[in-house]
C-alpha cells in the first residue's frame with residue numbers, strides 16, 4: 517500500500533514540528549529513527565489522520581486523510597507510545613471488540629474475530645483480565661491485537677519495545693517479523709530494524725536520511741554525536 | 743462497586759438477562775425504601791447476602807468489594823442511630839446494606855460489555871428525542887471503570903513521590919499534579935478513541 521506525503525507540514529502554535537515533507541512509502545518494513553522531539557510521532561500520527569497537516573496533504577492508498585478521513589484511517593492501525601493509553605475498555609476482550617463494534621459488525625462476528633485474534637497472539641488466557649493489571653509485554657500484545665483485529669493493511673508502532681525487558685523485547689521482535697501486514701516502526705531500539713527495507717531518519721522536523729538500515733543508522737549516529 | 747470484575751459462573755444471577763437484573767434491582771430499591779419495618783428489612787438483608795454469595799464470589803472477596811461502601815453506610819446509620827432513634831438507625835443500615843449487596847451481586851454477574859450494551863439500549867429512546875448519544879454515555883461508563891483504578895494508582899505514586907522527597911502528603915496538594923497528569927493522558931486517550939474508529943459526530 518502506498519503512503520504519500522505531499523509537502524505535509526505541521527505547526528504547533530507557531531512552532532514547526534514537521535517541515536514540509538514529501539515522500540512515498542510502499543515498502544513492507546519501514547523504520548523511523550531520530551532524536552527526541554524530531555517529529556517522528558507527529559509524522560506517524562499524520563498517516564493515521566489523527567494529526568492533520570497544517571499545509572500539504574497525506575494520502576493512504578490514494579485516500580486523503582482529511583477529506584476521506586474515515587476510509588483512510590480504516591487502512592492503517594496505530595499502536596501508541598504507551599499501549600495502556602489505547603486500551604479504552606476495562607476488560608481485554610471487550611477492548612479488542614471495541615474497534616469491531618465501531619464498525620457495526622454483528623455480535624457473532626465480533627466474538628469469533630476477537631477469539632481468533634486472541635489465539636493468533638497467544639493471549640487467549642488473558643481475555644477476561646482487567647487491562648490495567650496487564651504487564652508491559654501483555655499490554656503491548658493486547659494493543660497490537662486490538663488494532664489488527666479490524667484488518668488494517670499497515671500497522672504503525674510508536675516505540676513498541678520502549679518499556680520492555682529483554683525477553684518481551686525479543687517476543688515483540690518475533691511477533692513483528694511474523695506479521696504479514698505492512699509495518700512502520702518508530703524506535704530507539706536500533707537492532708529491531710535489522711532486515712528492514714527502508715529506514716527514515718528525522719532531525720529537527722526534517723527528513724535527514726532515507727536509506728537502507730545500515731547506512732541510515734550510521735547517519736543517525738552522526739547526528740546524535742554532534 | 744462497579745470497579746469489581748465480573749466473575750465467571752453459572753449461578754441464577756449469571757443466567758438472568760442484564761435488563762431483568764437491573765429492573766429487579768430497581769424494584770428492590772423501591773421496596774426497601776417503602777418500609778422501615780425490621781421484620782421485612784432484616785430478612786431482605788439476609789437474602790441479599792445469600793444472593794451475593796451464590797454468585798461464587800468467596801466471602802473474603804465479597805467483603806473486599808463492598809467494605810468501602812458499607813463503611814459509609816455504617817456512618818449514615820450511626821448518625822441516624824444517634825440523632826433519630828435506634829430503630830431508625832438499624833432500618834437505615836439494613837436498607838442501604840441490602841442494596842449495596844444486591845448491586846454487588848448484579849455487578850459480579852454482569853460483564854461490563856453486556857452492561858454497556860444494555861445502557862445503550864435503555865438510552866435509545868432518549869437518543870431519538872435528540873437528548874443524548876447512547877453510545878457516548880455507554881463509552882463514558884466504560885472509560886470510568888477503565889481509568890478509575892489507574893487514577894487511584896497514580897494518586898498513590900504521587901503520594902509516594904512526595905514522601906520520598908520529604909514533602910507533607912496532603913490530599914489537596916496531591917490533587918494538582920494528579921489533575922495535570924490525568925488531563926495530559928486524557929488527550930492521548932481521546933486520540934486513541936478516534937484511532938479505533940469511534941464516531942464522535
Ligand SMILES: Nc1ncnc2c1ncn2[C@@H]1O[C@H](COP(=O)(O)OP(=O)(O)OP(=O)(O)O)[C@@H](O)[C@H]1O
Pocket residue numbers: 528532533550551552553554555556557558559
Ligand atoms: N500537541 C502538541 N502541542 C505542541 N507541540 C507539540 C505537540 N506534539 C508535539 N509537539 C512538538 O512537536 C515536536 C515533535 O514532536 P514529536 O512528538 O513528533 O517528536 P518525537 O520524534 O516523536 O519525539 P520522541 O522520541 O520524544 O517521542 C516537539 O518539539 C514537540 O514538542
Ligand SMILES: [Mg+2]
Pocket residue numbers: 556557558597674
Ligand atoms: Mg514520539
